[in-house]
Amino acid sequence: MDLQELEIIYEKQVDGLYQFFYSRCCNREVAEDLTSESFLKFSDAVKRLGGTPPEKYLYGIAKNVFNSYLRKKYGAKEIPSGEYIEDLEQDISACSSSLYVRQRQSKQVVLAIENLPSAQAVIIHEIMVNRKTLTEIAQDLGKDLNYVKTTKKRAVKNLRKLLGCTP
Amino acid sequence: MAQQESQNNKTADKLLREIYPGNSSMRPEFREELKNKVLARCSESRSRDNFFKVCAMFFSSHARKLLLSSVLVCTFALLLGGGAYGYLNMWGLPSEDDLLQNVLGHNSMTNNSADRNKGLAENSALAATDMMFPIRDFKYSHTVTTYEYGDAKGQCPAVVPWAVSSGSNLGRDESWDYFDEDDEDSVFYTKYQSFDTDGHLVTYSLQTEDGWYEYRGGQYAVKTLSGGGIYPLLMTAEDAVSTEFSAVSESEPEIMDEPVADSDSDSADTSSSDQAAVESVFGPDVEIVGRRLLGGKFHYVIDRKEQSSCELSKEDDRALSRVISSDGSVGTSGDLSTTVIRLYVEPETYSIARQEWYLGSVKEKNLIFATETSTQKSDDPFSAVSAIFIFDYSVPVKEIDTSSETTHELTLDMLREENVPVIVPLSDDFTLMSLYTDLVDSFDYVYDRAYYPSGRFGDDMYEEATAWMDDSSVSSVLSMTYAMKGDEYVDSAMDIYIFEEGVTDSVFFDYAFYGSSVSTGADTIVDIAGTDVSGRMVTVTYPGGAFEPSSTGSEESAVEGSDSSDSEPYVVDDIMQPCDKAEDGCESVDESEVVITFDFGGYTYYVVDRRADNSIDQITDYSMIPGSDTERLQVLMDEIDTWLGSDYGIPVMENVPDVDIAE
Numbered sequence: 122m123d124l125q126e127l128e129i130i131y132e133k134q135v136d137g138l139y140q141f142f143y144s145r146c147c148n149r150e151v152a153e154d155l156t157s158e159s160f161l162k163f164s165d166a167v168k169r170l171g172g173t174p175p176e177k178y179l180y181g182i183a184k185n186v187f188n189s190y191l192r193k194k195y196g197a198k199e200i201p202s203g204e205y206i207e208d209l210e211q212d213i214s215a216c217s218s219s220l221y222v223r224q225r226q227s228k229q230v231v232l233a234i235e236n237l238p239s240a241q242a243v244i245i246h247e248i249m250v251n252r253k254t255l256t257e258i259a260q261d262l263g264k265d266l267n268y269v270k271t272t273k274k275r276a277v278k279n280l281r282k283l284l285g286c287t288p
Numbered sequence: 289m290a291q292q293e294s295q296n297n298k299t300a301d302k303l304l305r306e307i308y309p310g311n312s313s314m315r316p317e318f319r320e321e322l323k324n325k326v327l328a329r330c331s332e333s334r335s336r337d338n339f340f341k342v343c344a345m346f347f348s349s350h351a352r353k354l355l356l357s358s359v360l361v362c363t364f365a366l367l368l369g370g371g372a373y374g375y376l377n378m379w380g381l382p383s384e385d386d387l388l389q390n391v392l393g394h395n396s397m398t399n400n401s402a403d404r405n406k407g408l409a410e411n412s413a414l415a416a417t418d419m420m421f422p423i424r425d426f427k428y429s430h431t432v433t434t435y436e437y438g439d440a441k442g443q444c445p446a447v448v449p450w451a452v453s454s455g456s457n458l459g460r461d462e463s464w465d466y467f468d469e470d471d472e473d474s475v476f477y478t479k480y481q482s483f484d485t486d487g488h489l490v491t492y493s494l495q496t497e498d499g500w501y502e503y504r505g506g507q508y509a510v511k512t513l514s515g516g517g518i519y520p521l522l523m524t525a526e527d528a529v530s531t532e533f534s535a536v537s538e539s540e541p542e543i544m545d546e547p548v549a550d551s552d553s554d555s556a557d558t559s560s561s562d563q564a565a566v567e568s569v570f571g572p573d574v575e576i577v578g579r580r581l582l583g584g585k586f587h588y589v590i591d592r593k594e595q596s597s598c599e600l601s602k603e604d605d606r607a608l609s610r611v612i613s614s615d616g617s618v619g620t621s622g623d624l625s626t627t628v629i630r631l632y633v634e635p636e637t638y639s640i641a642r643q644e645w646y647l648g649s650v651k652e653k654n655l656i657f658a659t660e661t662s663t664q665k666s667d668d669p670f671s672a673v674s675a676i677f678i679f680d681y682s683v684p685v686k687e688i689d690t691s692s693e694t695t696h697e698l699t700l701d702m703l704r705e706e707n708v709p710v711i712v713p714l715s716d717d718f719t720l721m722s723l724y725t726d727l728v729d730s731f732d733y734v735y736d737r738a739y740y741p742s743g744r745f746g747d748d749m750y751e752e753a754t755a756w757m758d759d760s761s762v763s764s765v766l767s768m769t770y771a772m773k774g775d776e777y778v779d780s781a782m783d784i785y786i787f788e789e790g791v792t793d794s795v796f797f798d799y800a801f802y803g804s805s806v807s808t809g810a811d812t813i814v815d816i817a818g819t820d821v822s823g824r825m826v827t828v829t830y831p832g833g834a835f836e837p838s839s840t841g842s843e844e845s846a847v848e849g850s851d852s853s854d855s856e857p858y859v860v861d862d863i864m865q866p867c868d869k870a871e872d873g874c875e876s877v878d879e880s881e882v883v884i885t886f887d888f889g890g891y892t893y894y895v896v897d898r899r900a901d902n903s904i905d906q907i908t909d910y911s912m913i914p915g916s917d918t919e920r921l922q923v924l925m926d927e928i929d930t931w932l933g934s935d936y937g938i939p940v941m942e943n944v945p946d947v948d949i950a951e
Contacts, residue, residue, distance in 0.1 A: 124327055124330060127326065127327060127330050128323070128327060131323050131326055131327075132323075135314075135319060135322070135323070136314065139314045143314075149313075149314070149315070152314070153314060153315070153318050153322075156314070156322065157318075157322050157325070160322060160325075160326045161325065161326060161329055163326070164325075164326040164327070164329040164330040165329060165330075167330060223301065223304060226304050226307075226308055227300065227304065230303075230304065230307060235568070245303070248299055248300050248303050249300055249303065252297060252299075252300055253299070254299045254690070255299060256690075256724075256731075257731070260731045260734060265726070265799060266724060266726065266767070267764075267767070267799055267800045270769075271800070271801065271830075273303070274780070277303065277306045277307055280307045281307055284307060284308070
């Protein structure tokens with residue numbers, strides 16, 4: 122692979138790869154670090170590609186970089202091996218879409234709800250899962266709007282802590 | 289449609305922006321710098337090419353033979369072991385881990401008993417969006433659940449699902465949903481209805497493309513007009529592969545030379561995640577009891593135990609407050625009792641066919657209640673099931689438009705008619721994020737007796753729906769929330785409340801802050817359009833939530849790192865975790881805000897400064913827009929819509945070529 126080809130791949134993949142990491146880490150610095158590490162490893166390895174599609178190779182590196190990051194940060198592993206690679210490709214591609222990133226963040230928030238104090242969990246559940254407005258929630262709960270606002274505000278603070286960079 | 293759903297999605301989107309603050313985009317300078325680094329690194333590596341080639345030629349012939357032999361031996365061993373395991377497993381019970389993980393993966397589950405209560409039941413047409421996502425590998429589903437009650441029902445009312453507060457209980461509920469994520473419009477329809485044990489309709493709801501229908505059996509139904517498609521949080525089979533609770537796939541990715549993570553530690557880590565997921569749902573006290581016949585077919589039987597109070601809280605027995613709970617005891621009071629939940633699991637699909645709740649132990653006399661569920665799933669196209677998602681009742685339908693346009697229009701009318709002086713901070717540092725009035729109510733049908741059926745049953749429903757109204761002590765004429773410019777996605781900075789004159793501090797603090805205490809106030813002067821107005825400034829303290837102390841370094845939270853190069857244990861949780869105050873070790877964290885209050889133009893104003901520094905410089909000077917000046921007020925409201933309509937800082941990724949991932 123010559124430098125021109127490498128540059129083309131970089132231009133095609135870097136944004137999606139960055140968003141892939143960002144959607145999981147919700148932290149620009151971390152996402153940039155992981156993107157950087159992935160591409161630098163890729164540039165080291167381009168000579169060994171043989172007939173392998175470069176994008177596929179890059180995704181494989183990204184997967185391992187992300188796994189390594191998770192292990193170091195949480196002592197836990199999120200990503201199973203095997204068929205995951207196919208989804209990773211789609212995922213990185215899909216991460217170019219802000220809608221996709223939002224949907225993924227939604228899932229993370231919903232999964233984190235159960236760690237909130239119950240009153241806060243109810244509010245966030247109603248917003249994220251049942252897609253209710255604050256007014257509707259206030260009506261449902263039999264509380265006034267400011268109760269909902271205040272509880273939501275507290276929940277947001279807690280969720281930020283919970284999701285600081287939760288995989 | 290739009291508008292209501294659009295508004296609802298905006299609420300969710302806004303929440304996401306608040307939770308995920310900051311700019312999600314890559315810095316352009318970083319992008320360029322990395323590109324240069326990558327290209328430079330590749331150039332440098334070219335000079336090392338010849339050396340690598342020589343090494344590769346030397347190792348290739350010998351190493352490949354050795355590697356091939358190892359792979360064959362390992363594969364044979366794995367096949368032998370797996371076959372033996374499968375043979376043995378045919379005649380016995382699956383391992384506890386396997387069974388629980390399969391049940392988790394194929395059912396919508398929470399770890400508490402409250403999910404069967406009315407609050408969730410009313411929304412359980414969205415049951416697939418429950419806390420734990422089952423894999424959704426179908427488009428259409430129809431679920432029927434029947435409820436039966438045992439002798440111990442009266443001893444544990446907090447656990448019993450209910451229909452109306454008078455004591456009538458849920459007898460049957462039924463839900464239908466259709467979701468096709470492949471459809472470019474992401475079609476999502478859902479219908480739910482429930483009946484009490486006497487066959488009375490309790491709740492009916494239907495989500496269609498153009499609105500959300502609700503019916504309670506009264507003289508009319510309500511249809512809330514909705515906006516664009518809603519996005520159910522459903523997990524498809526594909527999603528499941530990439531989540532931490534998914535099964536480990538057997539095949540390795542074809543990524544060739546790039547070293548793959550150590551498989552042993554990977555498996556252990558994944559297993560650990562699965563265990564955590566299982567325990568979070570089933571709790572620590574779970575046991576596979578054996579197999580029992582149900583409907584002429586053997587089912588796996590699992591018992592799990594919960595500690596929860598059987599008494600309904602006097603303070604708040606509304607089911608919604610118990611919908612989501614980590615320990616099943618929220619919203620209840622009194623001593624904790626052991627509840628045994630027995631699950632009957634269909635052995636082929638792992639679906640939960642029956643659940644029984646017992647007080648103390650599994651004995652017939654201890655049965656509180658039981659549910660039996662049957663679900664049909666299919667991949668039918670929408671045309672085959674569309675007739676189901678049509679409003680079923682021949683009653684008038686009242687349409688409600690809760691769009692921001694309509695709400696703003698009604699609010700403007702109210703402000704004009706009452707000629708409410710609306711104050712606006714003079715500082716340009718603020719952005720108006722929201723404007724709301726309690727006086728424009730789109731949901732007044734809830735308080736209309738005609739919305740409920742006639743007779744005693746309807747009386748009870750109406751009473752239940754309106755019981756909380758006595759608690760509502762005051763309505764705000766207007767409440768506005770401001771953020772600091774640039775921090776719109778991070779936090780609110782100031783709230784301005786306008787009430788009819790005469791609202792007291794205690795009433796306001798009860799309205800805006802719960803469980804708060806107030807320090808004695810000091811006099812202050814507020815400038816409104818050049819007029820000095822006397823006011824008072826007080827500090828209010830309120831509970832900010834409960835947290836577990838940081839567990840950094842604690843034995844429980846440390847997990848051995850899987851990276852062999854690092855023998856230090858990694859700490860899983862190194863942050864303060866929110867927790868329920870009922871739990872041991874929780875610490876309350878108080879927060880405080882500065883509040884300025886004054887009377888002006890026949891109204892009482894409260895300004896809550898929510899900024900961290902609590903400096904008052906910018907919150908004592910205001911301009912004023914009279915309620916009659918609808919033109920300027922409209923401009924104010926348009927600012928909110930402009931803000932809500934933005935992309936919340938998420939960049940649209942333009943100029944990104946399509947990647948052909950099929951190659």
